[in-house]
Amino acid sequence: MFGLPCRLFCxxxxxxxxxxxxxxxxAGCAERGNRNEQQxxxxxSRTQPRQENTVNPHAGVDLSPMDMxxxxxxxxxxxxxKAVSDPPLARIIYSRPxxxxxxxxxxxxxxxxxxxxxxxxxxxLELFRDAxxxxxxVKKGRYILYxxxxxxxxxxxxxxxxxxxxxxxxxxxxxxxxxxPVTRSKFHIEYFTIVFEPAAEGANILMAWDxxxxxxxxxx
Amino acid sequence: MRGVxxxxxxxxxxxxxxxxVPPLDKSPMDMxxxxxxxxxxKIQNKSTGSPVMRVIYSRPxxxxxxxxxxxxxxxxxxxxxxxxxxxLEVFSPVxIGGRKISRGRYTLYAVVNEQQWTFIVNxxxxxxxxxxxxxxxxxxxxxxxxTRTVNPLEYLAIFFEKSATGxxxxxxxxxxxxALPIVL
Numbered sequence: 297m298f299g300l301p302c303r304l305f306c307x308x309x310x311x312x313x314x315x316x317x318x319x320x321x322x323a324g325c326a327e328r329g330n331r332n333e334q335q336x337x338x339x340x341s342r343t344q345p346r347q348e349n350t351v352n353p354h355a356g357v358d359l360s361p362m363d364m365x366x367x368x369x370x371x372x373x374x375x376x377x378k379a380v381s382d383p384p385l386a387r388i389i390y391s392r393p394x395x396x397x398x399x400x401x402x403x404x405x406x407x408x409x410x411x412x413x414x415x416x417x418x419x420x421l422e423l424f425r426d427a428x429x430x431x432x433x434v435k436k437g438r439y440i441l442y443x444x445x446x447x448x449x450x451x452x453x454x455x456x457x458x459x460x461x462x463x464x465x466x467x468x469x470x471x472x473x474x475x476x477p478v479t480r481s482k483f484h485i486e487y488f489t490i491v492f493e494p495a496a497e498g499a500n501i502l503m504a505w506d507x508x509x510x511x512x513x514x515x516x
Numbered sequence: 517m518r519g520v521x522x523x524x525x526x527x528x529x530x531x532x533x534x535x536x537v538p539p540l541d542k543s544p545m546d547m548x549x550x551x552x553x554x555x556x557x558k559i560q561n562k563s564t565g566s567p568v569m570r571v572i573y574s575r576p577x578x579x580x581x582x583x584x585x586x587x588x589x590x591x592x593x594x595x596x597x598x599x600x601x602x603x604l605e606v607f608s609p610v611x612i613g614g615r616k617i618s619r620g621r622y623t624l625y626a627v628v629n630e631q632q633w634t635f636i637v638n639x640x641x642x643x644x645x646x647x648x649x650x651x652x653x654x655x656x657x658x659x660x661x662x663t664r665t666v667n668p669l670e671y672l673a674i675f676f677e678k679s680a681t682g683x684x685x686x687x688x689x690x691x692x693x694x695a696l697p698i699v700l
Contacts, residue, residue, distance in 0.1 A: 362545035464559045
């Protein structure tokens with residue numbers, strides 16, 4: 297029961313490590329006050345997250361940076377290059393944790409336990425129009441995405457508890473759930489990755505990390 | 517030292533990119549909510565009501581350069597971020613520069629000068645930088661004073677601060693800090 301508050305605390309500490317380091321540094325050597333040009337510290341430990349490379353008193357840069365994937369892929373760049381008349385169909389906003397020498401299902405995740413498919417803020421799927429996911433209709437709008445991983449298949453859940461932090465998915469707010477097979481890939485993916493992979497009449501939401509891949513088919 | 521770090525960063529990005537998956541951005545994306553830290557407060561049951569708005573932006577680094585008056589030229593339109601255009605999502609209506617801003621998604625830009633900035637709220641979303649910026653799609657332009665800070669900020673930061681009338685959208689980078697007042 298105490299796991300969540302502890303993890304949340306650690307996460308907030310890590311996210312605000314710069315502020316904490318800054319406070320300590322300022323407390324320790326108030327006269328010197330050279331706060332912004334700390335040298336990046338290269339981490340030799342394989343399990344510790346890398347330290348931030350700079351001190352920023354307002355909003356530190358995350359260890360697991362946020363990213364955004366559109367469908368059609370690279371929609372904003374396409375829009376820049378030529379006249380795109382159709383609006384985008386979907387996008388995912390997620391944060392990208394790193395393996396840093398860890399094995400995914402030995403050191404990071406456990407089978408049967410919820411996994412937030414990201415880091416920090418809960419991973420968000422926005423459908424700009426109604427879609428069919430695995431053949432089931434899903435209304436346009438924003439959803440939280442998370443996962444219950446098992447050995448050979450993952451349950452991908454759409455949830456309505458928007459604008460929340462990913463650590464504590466509230467299953468009472470689940471909208472729907474999809475089972476997808478997990479396959480091994482020859483690639484070794486360091487940063488967790490979600491992209492829309494074009495497929496016939498739509499896309500697969502590809503989730504890839506370590507040597508595992510899962511695909512959730514979506515049609516528009 | 518920073519160079520070494522950057523090379524390592526790029527290398528990791530390439531390693532992750534072996535399979536047509538996007539490498540990690542040099543200017544990572546980030547998100548700021550108002551109320552501040554809303555997602556964390558929400559799972560701690562400390563939030564009341566819905567979030568008012570959020571900003572999604574990418575964070576370029578100073579990397580030894582002079583930013584304002586250098587990289588960002590005075591008098592020219594600046595994308596106020598990197599990669600995808602900086603996005604303001606409004607969940608419940610607010611007022612900016614006397615204009616009502618309805619629920620929805622908007623892009624943010626600025627025309628930067630030494631003494632003051634002009635913030636631009638535009639309705640063309642899902643775009644890249646300011647390359648296709650179209651002033652006909654502007655919702656409002658607001659002029660605000662720019663202040664000089666003592667210590668330079670390495671990464672561009674955009675975030676909200678509570679104010680007497682609602683919130684200020686703070687933009688700070690290098691030696692400059694600017695606040696766009698938002699009335700709730």
